Amino acid sequence: MSDSRNFVLGVFDDEDVLLSAVRKVRGAGVKIDEVYSPFPVHGLDEELGYKRSRLPIAAFMFGILGTSLALTMQFWMLGVDWPMIIGGKDFTPLPDFIPVTFELTVLLAAFGMVGTFFVSTDLKPWKDPKMLDLRITDDKHVMAIDLGQNKSVDAQTINSVLKDSGAIEVNDKEVED
Amino acid sequence: MAKERFEFTTGLKKKLYLVAIIGFVLLLVGAIFPGGGHEAEAGDHEGTEQHDAGTSDDHGTNASDDHSGADNDGHGGMISDESGEDHGAGEADHGGGWLKRLGVNLWINNVYFVGLGIIGIFFFALQYASQAGWSAYLLRVPLAMGSWLPYAFVLMIVTFMIFGHDIFHWTHSDLYNQFLANGELNPHYDALIAGKSSYFFLPLEGGSFPLFFVLRMVVFFAVWFFLFKKIKSLALAEDELGGDSYWFKMRKFSAIFLVFFAVSSSVSAWDWIMSIDVHWFSTMFGWYVFASWWVTGLAFITLVTVLLKEAGYLSQVTSNHLHDLGKFIFAFSIFWTYVWFSQFLLIYYANIPEESVYFVERLLSDKYAPFFFINLILNFIFPLLTFMTRDAKRLNVFLKIVCIVILGGHWIDFYLMVTPGTLGENGAFGFTEIGLFMIFGVAFLFVTLTALSKSALVAKNHPMLEEAKHHHI
Numbered sequence: 001m002s003d004s005r006n007f008v009l010g011v012f013d014d015e016d017v018l019l020s021a022v023r024k025v026r027g028a029g030v031k032i033d034e035v036y037s038p039f040p041v042h043g044l045d046e047e048l049g050y051k052r053s054r055l056p057i058a059a060f061m062f063g064i065l066g067t068s069l070a071l072t073m074q075f076w077m078l079g080v081d082w083p084m085i086i087g088g089k090d091f092t093p094l095p096d097f098i099p100v101t102f103e104l105t106v107l108l109a110a111f112g113m114v115g116t117f118f119v120s121t122d123l124k125p126w127k128d129p130k131m132l133d134l135r136i137t138d139d140k141h142v143m144a145i146d147l148g149q150n151k152s153v154d155a156q157t158i159n160s161v162l163k164d165s166g167a168i169e170v171n172d173k174e175v176e177d
Numbered sequence: 178m179a180k181e182r183f184e185f186t187t188g189l190k191k192k193l194y195l196v197a198i199i200g201f202v203l204l205l206v207g208a209i210f211p212g213g214g215h216e217a218e219a220g221d222h223e224g225t226e227q228h229d230a231g232t233s234d235d236h237g238t239n240a241s242d243d244h245s246g247a248d249n250d251g252h253g254g255m256i257s258d259e260s261g262e263d264h265g266a267g268e269a270d271h272g273g274g275w276l277k278r279l280g281v282n283l284w285i286n287n288v289y290f291v292g293l294g295i296i297g298i299f300f301f302a303l304q305y306a307s308q309a310g311w312s313a314y315l316l317r318v319p320l321a322m323g324s325w326l327p328y329a330f331v332l333m334i335v336t337f338m339i340f341g342h343d344i345f346h347w348t349h350s351d352l353y354n355q356f357l358a359n360g361e362l363n364p365h366y367d368a369l370i371a372g373k374s375s376y377f378f379l380p381l382e383g384g385s386f387p388l389f390f391v392l393r394m395v396v397f398f399a400v401w402f403f404l405f406k407k408i409k410s411l412a413l414a415e416d417e418l419g420g421d422s423y424w425f426k427m428r429k430f431s432a433i434f435l436v437f438f439a440v441s442s443s444v445s446a447w448d449w450i451m452s453i454d455v456h457w458f459s460t461m462f463g464w465y466v467f468a469s470w471w472v473t474g475l476a477f478i479t480l481v482t483v484l485l486k487e488a489g490y491l492s493q494v495t496s497n498h499l500h501d502l503g504k505f506i507f508a509f510s511i512f513w514t515y516v517w518f519s520q521f522l523l524i525y526y527a528n529i530p531e532e533s534v535y536f537v538e539r540l541l542s543d544k545y546a547p548f549f550f551i552n553l554i555l556n557f558i559f560p561l562l563t564f565m566t567r568d569a570k571r572l573n574v575f576l577k578i579v580c581i582v583i584l585g586g587h588w589i590d591f592y593l594m595v596t597p598g599t600l601g602e603n604g605a606f607g608f609t610e611i612g613l614f615m616i617f618g619v620a621f622l623f624v625t626l627t628a629l630s631k632s633a634l635v636a637k638n639h640p641m642l643e644e645a646k647h648h649h650i
Binding site for chain 2: 095
């Protein structure tokens with residue numbers, strides 16, 4: 001168990017260069033740990049070969065949960081626990097329940113999606129984020145390559161590939177795990 | 178880039194003719210057996226037949242037979258009959274029967290396909306007004322749909338002139354005078370309709386020629402058609418000459434069209450559909466009809482685009498463009514449901530008789546209740562569930578299925594808006610309806626595809642072609 005990771009960081013200042021660089025670096029057989037950028041870069045996910053996010057599935061599940069919770073709640077409250085006649089309708093008129101059902105569906109889908117996102121990306125208020133380069137919060141894109149994951153490629157090759165593909169600088173960084 | 182121009186081949190034309198002929202045959206079958214396809218309930222079927230047989234006979238003896246019950250039911254279901262007794266019992270039932278049903282169906286299809294036509298222009302105008310670039314490749318399809326307008330105008334005016342009395346209760350001239358010529362009280366006088374007479378008849382007297390109503394129809398079609406012609410000529414000039422000045426001009430006219438459309442689409446919804454149930458009104462109605470038209474139009478545009486693509490045209494259109502169209506359909510199916518439900522919920526919840534009669538006629542009727550739910554299933558639940566995933570919106574198969582279902586589903590929506598207020602419990606769904614829809618559909622496709630084949634299928638010098646090319650989601 002090593003308690004530190006060694007990174008090679010390629011710094012880019014243009015997202016188009018970054019995209020082609022990702023293609024080249026992966027083409028050279030180097031595994032990219034992560035790319036940090038100050039704004040979403042269109043098409044980066046595909047270039048990095050990420051699988052499609054399963055967040056929509058979570059959203060759907062939470063939505064269904066909201067629908068069933070809302071309907072159960074209303075049917076139980078107005079049909080079982082405390083039946084009331086409102087506006088001369090039945091005890092449990094479905095059309096009356098639709099607005100609440102709709103709202104709870106949307107609410108739970110949204111909350112559930114945000115929560116799922118936080119959990120899956122391990123975001124939490126007390127998390128101490130490892131900042132590989134402060135400039136990723138401003139105007140630079142950083143491609144992080146973990147040397148530990150690229151044992152078969154030597155650091156020199158990685159350096160030259162990064163330089164060749166348009167990195168404005170290449171840095172080494174050691175991060176405590 | 179093999180096929181730049183759509184070729185309206187004779188093979189395709191033959192197929193369309195065949196569909197039209199089948200539609201015509203179905204219509205004839207519908208005329209001979211007015212009971213129609215699936216409708217097997219004997220009561221009404223026999224009722225209409227006996228009417229036909231008894232036209233020369235005196236009606237009284239027949240009416241005491243088995244079908245008198247059905248007749249009474251029919252009256253109970255119609256709001257308008259409080260004052261228009263003779264309308265139901267007299268000439269309409271006698272001569273009416275299938276012809277009246279034909280007139281009503283003509284009207285449904287008129288309204289439905291006019292909607293498709295103007296939504297074509299609306300879609301086009303919307304892309305320009307919002308400076309959208311993604312759709313640059315597929316704009317010629319909606320533009321071609323606008324060519325239906327002049328035909329629609331003629332059809333609509335003619336239908337109104339011939340069948341106006343069958344469709345619109347307010348056209349009856351005896352509703353507007355409180356007293357008859359001899360000074361007695363007019364039994365047909367309807368204070369509510371008389372109060373609305375200026376909306377139809379201005380500046381003429383209530384009960385005469387509906388000048389204001391017809392004038393609105395003429396003006397709407399004239400302005401729509403003028404702007405359509407203007408935009409189309411600009412689009413074709415851009416093909417020849419290029420430059421972005423045409424784009425700016427088209428944007429200007431698009432914006433004018435959108436402003437005019439915002440008002441005219443609502444007013445035409447009131448005029449052409451809501452005034453059928455003339456005692457009733459809904460403030461949501463303009464939006465409701467617009468939403469229905471808009472989804473139908475989007476489904477048609479998407480369907481034609483997918484079919485063209487499969488036929489080897491529009492090679493530049495990728496699944497990304499189709500994905501956006503799919504999102505449009507998905508979103509506006511939900512929008513339609515939202516508007517539909519907003520109208521329904523308030524009326525249902527307040528339960529004011531003069532308002533809820535509209536849904537009593539539909540939901541509490543054995544005849545229309547199935548359509549009421551089919552309408553919701555086809556136009557809401559089905560697109561909601563099938564189009565929810567990303568893949569479904571990108572695959573031709575799903576797009577085609579959903580578009581066809583929506584095109585049919587919203588026809589049923591219009592059927593439900595028009596039929597209960599005109600035919601009441603005598604309404605039916607059978608060969609007549611299907612046949613006429615097929616004939617209209619073929620006519621519309623014919624006009625659209627002819628227009629489509631007259632110019633390049635993709636704008637040549639649209640300034641945003643490059644953006645559309647790189648469109649990626």
